[in-house]
Amino acid sequence: MQNNTNKENIDQLFRSKLEGHKVVPPPGIWDGIAADMDTRKRKKRAIWIIAFSSAAALLLAFMAGWYFSEKITETETRYAEEIKTIDNNNDFSKPEKAATKEEGIEKDYQTNELSTEQEPTNFAHTLKDTSPLPAQKGKTTPIKIQQIESVENDKIKGILAFLKPTGLYKLKSKKPSRELIAMNTAGFSDADRKIIEANLRNMPENDDEKNKxxxxxxxxxxxxxxxxxxxxxxxxxxxxxxxxxxxxxxxxxxxxxxxxxxxxxxxxxxxxxxxxxxxxxxxxxxxxxxxxxxxxxxxxxxxxxxxxxxxxxxxxxxxxxxxxxxxxxxxxxxxxxxxxxxxxxxxxxxxxxxxxxxxxxxxxxxxxxxxxxxxxxxxxxxxxxxxxxxxxxxxxxxxxxxxxxxxxxxxxxxxxxxxxxxxxxxxxxxxxxxxxxxxxxxxxxxxxxxxxxxxxxxxxxxxxxxxxxxxxxxxxxxx
Amino acid sequence: MEELEKLIEGCKLGKRDAQARLYRLYSPELFGVCLRYSRDQTEAEDTLHEGFMKIFRKIGQFSHKGSFQGWMTRIMINTALGKFRNRYKVQPVEDISAYDRETGENEAYTNLDTDVLMKLISELPPRYRMVFNMYAIDGYSHSEIAGMLEIAEGTSKSNLARARKILQNKIIEMGFIDKVYAK
Known part of the structure; x- marks a missing residue:
């Protein structure tokens, strides 16, 4: 019994004195901890940088692969060309000969934008059956491309992305679907939608297969x-x-x-x-x-x-x-x-x-x-x-x-x-x-x-x- | 209390000033724990350093359910036990007689109670020190100790008994026993 009491006393003695016992550590310890934390952070950051760089390099390689392996086909430019025909028929300002194909599309489009504002119904009709419209002279004013650029720049970029079905929009979505594109046409004018629809109809059927x-x-x-x-x-x-x-x-x-x-x-x-x-x-x-x-x-x-x-x-x-x-x-x-x-x-x-x-x-x-x-x-x-x-x-x-x-x-x-x-x-x-x-x-x-x-x-x-x-x-x- | 939560959140975000404040607030008590579980001051400092690194690393896992201080103390104890286990693997044989030596000198203990007791604990053979600390001071059960130190429960009990005996003998030798018991 005496023994037991002694034991408890020993435990009690130490517990009472040492539980919560505070000793201020030497001042250098915190510096060491802070330095180690920095090293860890740097290491972590290095890992992130390496991971990010690898991912970026891979992405670049893929994008380069896409860019070099896929050409703009005839189908993709056809609508721009048709629009050019319409413009000429309507006797709008003559689109300048484009230095590059893409520039040509863009300028045609800008011209087209203005024409649809003036004659939306006719334009839509033209797109449906691609027969040229009868000449409608004197209905337009000369267009300055810069003016449109400021207002319509974003919209045109969007349309261009759709006009080039194997191009830009692919980067936005891994699995391009007609539905997705159709859904995203909100915010475009009727004429824009018609163009997008027309392009969707002519989108190569096996496009999905290429990726699957x-x-x-x-x-x-x-x-x-x-x-x-x-x-x-x-x-x-x-x-x-x-x-x-x-x-x-x-x-x-x-x-x-x-x-x-x-x-x-x-x-x-x-x-x-x-x-x-x-x-x-x-x-x-x-x-x-x-x-x-x-x-x-x-x-x-x-x-x-x-x-x-x-x-x-x-x-x-x-x-x-x-x-x-x-x-x-x-x-x-x-x-x-x-x-x-x-x-x-x-x-x-x-x-x-x-x-x-x-x-x-x-x-x-x-x-x-x-x-x-x-x-x-x-x-x-x-x-x-x-x-x-x-x-x-x-x-x-x-x-x-x-x-x-x-x-x-x-x-x-x-x-x-x-x-x-x-x-x-x-x-x-x-x-x-x-x-x-x-x-x-x-x-x-x-x-x-x-x-x-x-x-x-x-x-x-x-x-x-x-x-x-x-x-x-x-x-x-x-x- | 709210302030502590803010501090913890700051540490979770890795903010250096929050970490520094947390260290200032809690390092004395945690260093006390480290000293109890360590052979000497250097080892205790190592444990404190390593323990705080773990605290900052794992603070995201703290769920505010139990006591934050308890959580930190457990991390420190575990860190100390980890060091002990590593060392024990290399030096499995303990020369107990080395610890049974007389304390000898009659130092003038100004803060006798705690300093002497800390010294006595640090002089215990390592495993006895671990078991005694865990059982007598930090309130772990024998089964918990057995699990944490990877020893049998019986070993834990016998180690505790040996530790008590050694401590008691030393206290008597030093002539403090009456004083202690009288308190």
Whole structure:
């Protein structure tokens, strides 16, 4: 009890004396805090400046893109020209020959403004059907442009923005809509509205499409040149028959790959495409020897030469069913040989046995893949001919797997490659050129390199990751 | 009270004069808190500096619901605890005997009550100092302390008991105990 009281007393003593205890801190501390706050502010400001500058630079780049990529088309100037005709008919002050197109529009407009005040009904009528009005002489006074400028300047600017549908007003609204423009016509005179309406009617229909995403569906094909990346696993597998022992280097067969692709263009620059392609990784090894003297041929003829003679385990792996396992660049090929034949992979120029072996047998292996690409492309130039870079990942699904021994165009043995990965991935990197044929068709040529990211074989000793070079040519339809 | 709200609003807008006034008003009391939680004056000054930076940074989050001073005190305590935790990670072993040494000199305590008590607290092993401050003076419960210091509740209790024992012994040694209890 006494103990408890002591405890409480200790706590109480300290609490009563130290709770709210004030000690004035040394004077320098506030200066330090203030200085730190300033540094923080500066840092914050720097971040804002950087962010703002980046945003401004981006905006400028976009605006420059718009400015340079879009021209004022005939449609856009037509109404100004028509007005010019009307003015002439009405015998108003002759519009001066404009130095530039835009200046011409502006001056025509200013003239027009005055004429509508005098003859609003007629003018509106003229705009509806664009046949010229009969001459109405003596109804006007000469116009001084400066006078109108002061009163109508803002209005004219507004109209000019609408007259140039691909120009200024785009900057004001990301998604220009006819409704929006129609709503904004409040404050204009009747004649102004007529002009705006007329322009809206003639606004290019696909203007929206230009800014929205676009879908493309097409086909593409390419020759596939394949090469080995560095060494292959063959030599590591010298414990069994290896195609390399034949002396001939196995060659990848150049074949065609292709399929359908669909593409989504998110805007002017970025596009993503996918699809389904079919391709085959195939290898051929020519001039293999096949002995038709039975499966002991090798042993009998090469005796104790370990390099060319199967060891005990290999002997066991050559069973009575006459299956032969051969190491290839891609993996282990398991071939069912015809009875009474034997692969003779040795390439030794041994004249004694040369006649016994036919060396014109081809050994072909083929692995078929369905490829699902996921490619991102970024447009660098987009003027008539487009140039873009592309990159992405392909998922390859193994669909077929064959090994054939062909002798004089006759398949003498078939089999499979063992241990192929059912799923492999490759990366794509390429350049693309596209060209628009007509309104909806698009031709593209994409030199692309694909590098296998994982080995074709799931057996560690066959680390085979061929790379493929191709020129994908495609035709797609935009909708 | 209205004036305080104006001051807070000024600080929320980042006005330097408002910040300076707030500092002048509250720094003595908050420095007192910092000293209690610190080993020495330098550390307390660091805590005060860091704590005020946090206060100015986070003042926008203060909702006027509780006591503003309480809010600032909590920030200071948390800042001190943060420093303690960082240091404790590097120096997990405490030489308690170093703190058990005799205070020795019989200083002439002019303002005995507070100065001596502050000194006694600062001489406690760091974790004991934290626990004792939080429990005995700032009114945190053991479960709160356990959460804030990332220790077990039992550890908090035993640390408190050890801290009390040390303080009590020192007070007795210094011959102040009777005087203190008589008050």
């Amino acid at each position: 995403g676009q879908w493309l569906l097409g086909i593409q094909a390419s020759p596939a040149y394949r090469f080995e990346q560095g060494g292959s696993g063959t030599d590591k597998a010298d414990i069994i028959y290896s195609v390399n022992q034949s002396g001939a280097t196995p060659q990848y067969i150049t074949n065609v790959t292709g399929g359908v692709k669909f593409e989504y263009r998110t805007g002017k620059r970025l596009a993503i495409h996918s699809g389904v392609n079919y391709g085959e990784i195939a290898q051929r090894n020519a001039s293999l020897g096949v002995s038709f003297t039975g499966h002991n041929w090798l042993n009998e003829n090469f005796g104790t030469d370990a390099m060319y003679s199967p060891g005990e385990s290999e002997k066991n792996s050559i069973p009575e069913t006459n299956n032969t396992v051969v190491a290839t660049n891609i993996g282990l090929a398991n071939i069912e040989m015809p009875q009474g034949t034997e692969l003779a992979l040795a390439n030794r120029q041994n004249t004694t046995y040369a006649n016994e072996v036919t060396r014109n047998t081809e050994f072909e292996q083929q692995a078929g893949y369905i490829e699902v690409p996921l490619i991102l492309s970024y447009s660098i130039i987009n003027k008539g001919i487009g140039l873009y870079v592309l990159g992405g990942i392909n998922t390859n699904i193994l669909t077929s797997n064959n090994v054939e021994l062909v002798n004089n165009n006759e398949v003498i043995g078939t089999g499979k490659i063992e241990g192929l990965n059912p799923l492999t991935f490759s990366s794509s990197l390429g350049l693309g050129l596209n060209y628009t044929l007509g309104k909806r068709l698009n031709l593209s040529v994409e030199p692309t390199m694909k590098i296998m990211l994982n080995s074709l074989s799931n057996e560690a000793i066959y680390e085979t990751r061929p790379y493929t070079v191709g020129v994908y040519t495609g035709l797609s339809y935009r909708f």
